[in-house]
Amino acid sequence: MGRTPKSSDRLFASLDSERIRINDEETRLLVEAIQENCGMTLANDSGLFLERRLGARLEALGLSSYLDYYQYLRYDAAGTREMEELIERITTHETYFFREQYQLDAFSEEILPDLARRWNRQHRIAVWSAGCSTGEEVYTIAMLLLESGLFKGWNMRVAGSDISRKVLATARAATYGESSFRTTTPELKRKYFVENGGRWTVREDVRSMCSFGQLNLVSTERFRVLGPCDVIFCRNVLMYLSQAARHRVVEAFYDRLTPGGYLLLGHSESLLNVTTRFDLAHLEKDLVYRKPLDAAKPSSR
Ligand SMILES: C[S@@+](CC[C@H](N)C(=O)[O-])C[C@H]1O[C@@H](n2cnc3c(N)ncnc32)[C@H](O)[C@@H]1O
Incomplete structure (x- = not known):
């Protein structure tokens, strides 16, 4: 009936x-x-x-x-x-702090020590979050750099980009409600955020490591503004792009990465049928893509 x-x-x-x-x-x-x-x-x-x-x-x-x-x-x-x-x-802008913990463990425990060893003369590290939405991923990366304790006194740069100006305004404001904290431990929340009327603002020293800019990923000719990067996070973005656009974007990521630099994708994304230029690095905590160490350097640091 x-x-x-x-x-x-x-x-x-x-x-x-x-x-x-x-x-x-x-x-x-x-x-x-x-x-x-x-x-x-x-x-x-x-x-x-x-x-x-x-x-x-x-x-x-x-x-x-x-x-x-x-x-x-x-x-x-x-x-x-x-x-x-x-x-x-x-578009969907879904994101939150400390998303995909196993991958962040690989970043903190394996990738960062590798970069700290490799750049211990230059004392600088650059990470790019491409498709960063409202900024939680960018601040997560900055907090993990601080938490690692490996880069005291270094020039640490975390850049976030997105096609949407609206989400970037939220990212720059750096103030978040409860839903952004679904996987954040109370300790990290207390340590890196200041509460203000039921919302939390990212601590100033974390914010000062981060910058945001509007960038459409298919405009690959604009990637040079980012300078060379040691790690690129592009999580939960490529899945929405056509095969041709993925190829174009990933090739341009390759050019932006320093030799031995890492590309971290979302858990349901891969470079299968996109490019074979990256090595698949079998880290203990995760599988990640890596530009070969003997590859050419990107232009201008
Ligand atoms: C689902 S969110 C992912 C956020 C974050 N990376 C994460 O994994 O938590 C996808 C973001 O990609 C952005 N995006 C989609 N297409 C894009 C493009 N062509 N260029 C730049 N950003 C794009 C959207 O605006 C959105 O904010």
Whole structure:
């Protein structure tokens, strides 16, 4: 027997029926434009998803079809800004402090001691979190550098980048609510954060090690602004990109890494069918990708 529709079902049904519909051709055009802009791959049957995420934009802009929206993106002077707004609405920014602990253990216990040995004359270490979202990953890395006790007096630099200006504003503000701390121990929380009315702000000395910048990963020609990196974290980002975009981004990561430098991906991501230029390093705590020690150095440190 069918159930009686609840009032919330009726509300959604009426919202759905009022929505401007996207047809297959418009879906294809938008999917291609998104892929071209940020490398993100959406299936050609993503029409309903796009309608739900973008319907409010059409309304706000007073547009009556997705073809008009596509043309606005392509040809209007405000199209570039609108593309940022679109990408904002279709990306996921899920992140939290001390995410994927086993990998962070490998970073702290195996990768950092290796880099401390290798750079013990230069006394500098540079880490990049590519696709850092609201910044928890960046501050986690800085805290782990401090916790290791290996780099006292060194020049420690942690850079975070993301395509979204909104998440970067949150990252720079460095103040977080409870959901960012789902895997943070009470000791680390007490040590590295200052509480203020139920929210926690990252300690000033940690913040001063970190910088943030807007960067679309498919704009690989801009990677040089980061200088050479000893470790690149790019976790839970490549999974959203097309095969071609992954290849392009990972090749450019390779060029940014110092010889023997590390690339850390999310637990469900790999370089299979992307590139064979990295070595797979079997660390005790995790498998990670590493640029061969005898590879060429990146330009300018
Ligand atoms: C799921 S979050 C991952 C955050 C963090 N790395 C982590 O693992 O906790 C993915 C982030 O990648 C960013 N992103 C997606 N495509 C991007 C692109 N083409 N260039 C730069 N950032 C991108 C999104 O804006 C989002 O903030």
